[in-house]
Amino acid sequence: MPKPKLAIYWCASCGGCEEAVVDLAEDILALVETVDLAFWPCAMDFKRADVEALPDQALFATLVNGAVRTTEQEEMVHLLRRKSRFLVAYGACAHLGGIPGLANQFSREEILRYYFEEGPSTVNPQKIRPQPHCTDQGRTLTLPRLHHLVRPLNQVVPVDYYIPGCPPTPKITQNALQLLLSDTPPPPGSVLAPDVALCDECPRKASKPLQLSFTTFQRPHQIVADPELCLLAQGLVCLGPATRAGCGALCPQGNMPCSGCFGPTSRVRDPGAKILSSLCANLAPKTEEEIDSVLDTIPDPVGTFYRYSLPHSLLRRKVNLPANGNGD
Amino acid sequence: MTESRWEPRIVAFFCNWCTYTAADLAGVSRLKYAPNVRVVRLMCSGRVDPQFILDALAKGADGVLIGGCHPGDCHYAEGNYKTLRRMRMLRRMLTALGIEPDRVRLEWIAASEGEKLRQVVNDMVERIRALGPLNLPARFDAWDRELEHPPAPESTSPPMEALTPTQPLEKVHA
Numbered sequence: 001m002p003k004p005k006l007a008i009y010w011c012a013s014c015g016g017c018e019e020a021v022v023d024l025a026e027d028i029l030a031l032v033e034t035v036d037l038a039f040w041p042c043a044m045d046f047k048r049a050d051v052e053a054l055p056d057q058a059l060f061a062t063l064v065n066g067a068v069r070t071t072e073q074e075e076m077v078h079l080l081r082r083k084s085r086f087l088v089a090y091g092a093c094a095h096l097g098g099i100p101g102l103a104n105q106f107s108r109e110e111i112l113r114y115y116f117e118e119g120p121s122t123v124n125p126q127k128i129r130p131q132p133h134c135t136d137q138g139r140t141l142t143l144p145r146l147h148h149l150v151r152p153l154n155q156v157v158p159v160d161y162y163i164p165g166c167p168p169t170p171k172i173t174q175n176a177l178q179l180l181l182s183d184t185p186p187p188p189g190s191v192l193a194p195d196v197a198l199c200d201e202c203p204r205k206a207s208k209p210l211q212l213s214f215t216t217f218q219r220p221h222q223i224v225a226d227p228e229l230c231l232l233a234q235g236l237v238c239l240g241p242a243t244r245a246g247c248g249a250l251c252p253q254g255n256m257p258c259s260g261c262f263g264p265t266s267r268v269r270d271p272g273a274k275i276l277s278s279l280c281a282n283l284a285p286k287t288e289e290e291i292d293s294v295l296d297t298i299p300d301p302v303g304t305f306y307r308y309s310l311p312h313s314l315l316r317r318k319v320n321l322p323a324n325g326n327g328d
Numbered sequence: 329m330t331e332s333r334w335e336p337r338i339v340a341f342f343c344n345w346c347t348y349t350a351a352d353l354a355g356v357s358r359l360k361y362a363p364n365v366r367v368v369r370l371m372c373s374g375r376v377d378p379q380f381i382l383d384a385l386a387k388g389a390d391g392v393l394i395g396g397c398h399p400g401d402c403h404y405a406e407g408n409y410k411t412l413r414r415m416r417m418l419r420r421m422l423t424a425l426g427i428e429p430d431r432v433r434l435e436w437i438a439a440s441e442g443e444k445l446r447q448v449v450n451d452m453v454e455r456i457r458a459l460g461p462l463n464l465p466a467r468f469d470a471w472d473r474e475l476e477h478p479p480a481p482e483s484t485s486p487p488m489e490a491l492t493p494t495q496p497l498e499k500v501h502a
Binding site for chain 1: 412416462
């Protein structure tokens with residue numbers, strides 16, 4: 001019997017998710033014994049035409065990492081959706097929008113202007129910007145166009161499963177692939193990680209106070225954190241209570257607060273609103289002025305609470321930005 | 329079809345012990361106030377998850393009003409303080425995400441303050457009227473119009489024109 005075909009593709013991502021697949025280390029040998037890698041442009045020489053040549057649903061599963069923010073990425077995920085039985089959002093960007101999703105606080109014009117004109121390391125006196133078409137020596141060249149919004153995969157095509165993490169850990173990846181290959185795949189729409197909060201598997205859990213009472217928030221560079229004590233008890237903004245478990249509490253074990261890359265559990269719709277709710281309810285002060293001065297110690301609430309999830313959130317982006325016209 | 333005049337649509341979350349009772353009192357006292365508020369009764373203003381507020385706005389509300397017991401009077405001792413703290417941060421977050429913070433308002437209205445309830449509702453409706461419609465559902469639709477294309481033929485690379493909307497997108501921000 002031929003082996004099931006697996007594809008791996010990247011969109012707006014940093015490459016860390018590709019690295020995460022390689023991080024399977026020698027276990028990747030077991031993986032290629034089980035499946036045929038039919039398409040993996042980052043690591044192997046396949047072309048888009050190879051995918052187009054496949055019959056529909058010929059791929060058993062495609063892992064897509066990265067958010068969707070260009071016309072090319074949009075086209076590719078439509079193609080891969082058509083060719084795949086299971087389309088899997090792999091990693092925080094495909095799952096929730098991820099770090100690139102923070103671009104949803106700015107208009108396309110602001111982004112292009114900063115990147116091609118104003119950035120401190122930019123030298124571009126003619127203010128040249130990428131164009132969807134240009135003609136050079138009689139030939140027309142094309143480039144994909146930037147969307148106005150960064151989107152998680154499921155805002156562009158239907159998604160069967162989600163593998164969370166920035167990046168997903170080898171253990172999470174392996175478990176997920178085994179589940180997909182099993183005779184009884186999980187219910188469609190599942191996030192393939194435990195559906196409990198990170199605190200549940202954090203070795204510091206025992207020291208989490210029953211009643212937190214913040215008088216100030218600390219940022220990781222401002223204090224030397226105690227390596228045993230609950231990070232919230234030390235005033236650090238740890239997103240563990242509002243984040244899905246499954247990573248083994250890697251960041252708290254490295255003495256860093258959780259920043260929320262596994263996204264919310266199934267009971268939470270908007271992770272940023274939920275961690276805001278949990279943290280801010282537990283401030284010590286009771287007057288507006290005193291509350292405000294504690295809140296001042298979180299200088300970037302959107303970047304802190306929605307670090308990986310702004311495009312997935314209820315508002316999706318800064319709502320008064322234009323959706324058309326600029327930067328073409 | 330003629331377009332009916334826009335009226336502010338406000339979702340109100342009132343706590344069972346104070347503000348909802350005040351609304352009852354306003355009712356039995358036959359106080360008249362603006363009909364733009366849809367009231368949801370909760371046991372405590374502390375039950376108002378910021379997700380409820382964002383969800384109301386995302387589904388088409390122009391404003392959200394939260395009513396709770398005066399500080400020190402919470403039936404559950406501290407629920408209203410929790411709400412106050414959450415609202416202080418939510419205002420910052422809404423501002424950063426392009427929503428006027430005055431669209432979300434927290435008021436302490438005791439069970440005996442039917443008249444205050446009337447004033448707060450009327451005042452809120454006027455403020456939202458001055459701010460104009462928020463209309464997030466229409467904005468979401470406008471954002472996603474960049475994903476609408478005529479279907480591209482398979483196995484040829486389509487020219488980029490085929491991937492961009494043929495009609496100019498309508499301006500969405502007020």
